[in-house]
Amino acid sequence: MITKDQVLEIGSFVKDYLKESAASSDQEWVQSFPRAADHHWQHTLNVLANAEKILEGEGASEEQASVVRAAALLHDVSMFTCDHSIHGRVSSEIAEEYLRKHGYPDAFVQKVSKAVAEHGTDLGPIPPDEQGELFSWEGKVLLEADILDKLGASAVTNALLYLGKQGCLSHEVSRDLAAGSAFERADFFRDYIWTTTGRKLAEERFSFFLAFLARLKEEVVDVEIPTVG
Amino acid sequence: MITKDQVLEIGSFVKDYLKESAASSDQEWVQSFPRAADHHWQHTLNVLANAEKILEGEGASEEQASVVRAAALLHDVSMFTCDHSIHGRVSSEIAEEYLRKHGYPDAFVQKVSKAVAEHGTDLGPIPPDEQGELFSWEGKVLLEADILDKLGASAVTNALLYLGKQGCLSHEVSRDLAAGSAFERADFFRDYIWTTTGRKLAEERFSFFLAFLARLKEEVVDVEIPTVG
Structure with missing residues (x-):
């Protein structure tokens, strides 16, 4: 041992x-x-x-x-x-x-x-x-x-730190996170989990990734002027 | 009008x-x-x-x-x-x-x-x-x-993009987010909300900020070697 x-x-x-x-x-x-x-x-x-x-x-x-x-x-x-x-x-x-x-x-x-x-x-x-x-x-x-380590808040954090290094702003992030390699990688990888414990953790983390994107979409306007009146 | x-x-x-x-x-x-x-x-x-x-x-x-x-x-x-x-x-x-x-x-x-x-x-x-x-x-x-705009996923995103620009890595982020100006500012400002609708949105967003920190703490090890065995 x-x-x-x-x-x-x-x-x-x-x-x-x-x-x-x-x-x-x-x-x-x-x-x-x-x-x-x-x-x-x-x-x-x-x-x-x-x-x-x-x-x-x-x-x-x-x-x-x-x-x-x-x-x-x-x-x-x-x-x-x-x-x-x-x-x-x-x-x-x-x-x-x-x-x-x-x-x-x-x-x-x-x-x-x-x-x-x-x-x-x-x-x-x-x-x-x-x-x-x-x-x-x-x-x-x-x-x-x-x-x-590629599915949850850690993945979001690493992606945002990388985007920050490239000079991205918040309204570009939700698009990049949702369509970019961080999300694609997380979505692909989460099927390669076989143990019961791993599956539970993976679902928790991937759900958090999705929740982060949903909140960002709720909070950050990504069009020129939102519809008013 | x-x-x-x-x-x-x-x-x-x-x-x-x-x-x-x-x-x-x-x-x-x-x-x-x-x-x-x-x-x-x-x-x-x-x-x-x-x-x-x-x-x-x-x-x-x-x-x-x-x-x-x-x-x-x-x-x-x-x-x-x-x-x-x-x-x-x-x-x-x-x-x-x-x-x-x-x-x-x-x-x-x-x-x-x-x-x-x-x-x-x-x-x-x-x-x-x-x-x-x-x-x-x-x-x-x-x-x-x-x-x-300073309380939720948007605040987390802007803080991480800024930290990324400074060259920070993921294990430094939870400390910076939890103790840094992003959190302090959010914690201070959330009391300056008076309408019922604003209060509801503010609590949702601040809770998300806290949930993000909790998940990061759960996922990212910030010590040299975690305790094992």
Whole structure:
């Protein structure tokens, strides 16, 4: 079983790895996003916290929880070192190397590595239900925890912070949120959730996203002059 | 009574005035906010839409509605021409000049001008209830409509767009929203609402602000490593 100190050590490794690889990256999107490492470390912590909720709700064993905790911390470690399409596989290789070097048991290393690789699967070609059947239980929980960070107030916040950086104003936001990639991504991803606990959290969060849009639409006029008289 | 065409004409005057005065302003905050005129025009439209809701809910007469519509369009017209502490008085002078020039009846001009001046009152020295007694009915409705734009999803959105422009990340937002000027302002202003309809809208919007903060706190980890195991 993984101890709290080991969680802290893995977290420290990931945080440093993100920081150093972002600083030395020659990818254009990384260079134009000055706090990319902070952002992805924060996302990593959110995913770990989401995973804890699923583990508790599903009554996971300590062994399952240990695999998911390590996988959650390591799932995006390669974010700045490779193309996004292969970040699951590359992260799983970095995870495997780290865990072997630190003497974790072989079965544990393999389960973590597998879950991390699975979260990077290209979703879409296979229907959600069938896709879930191809994943390990730990891989499903990791993917759910990852997706939960893209469905609710956190997703709205990240989208608005990004739009603010682009100089958008409030009346452009509801259109961008409702029709843009933040909503499309949330709407697509929420089907890739399989556990009862994950489903409950996903519906709560996606409902909040919709409620935010509805309130914005209620409050912010997006036409030249509203009808009067 | 003010016609729909007159509403469009006043709106057009205000929109142009904001655009031209922002472009020629030597105030530092205006120069560092490239889309300030768009932003304040959008705010003006939101205030007009909020005012329509209050007018309808309170069963206002056509005469009262006409005064409030003109006042809502003109309330922030001087935003870029003077210090904020006197923008109510300066806007009321511009409003008066415009309305006289366009042949509006004297009593109408005086009521619009008074409401616009009242919305710029320094709130705080006098308790909300007593302050309300000093205002005209139209001045109260204008101030309520103005404040409503600072209480809900619109306030959250504007705060996040601003934080995004400063380069903030999601885990810094809940702290900034909860302790920063957006929340303080909303919490202070919501007492300066006197009509039944305004009160209902204000409570809905402020509750949404609080719900947004609660969800963000639920979803976004703001500590180094959450407690596990």
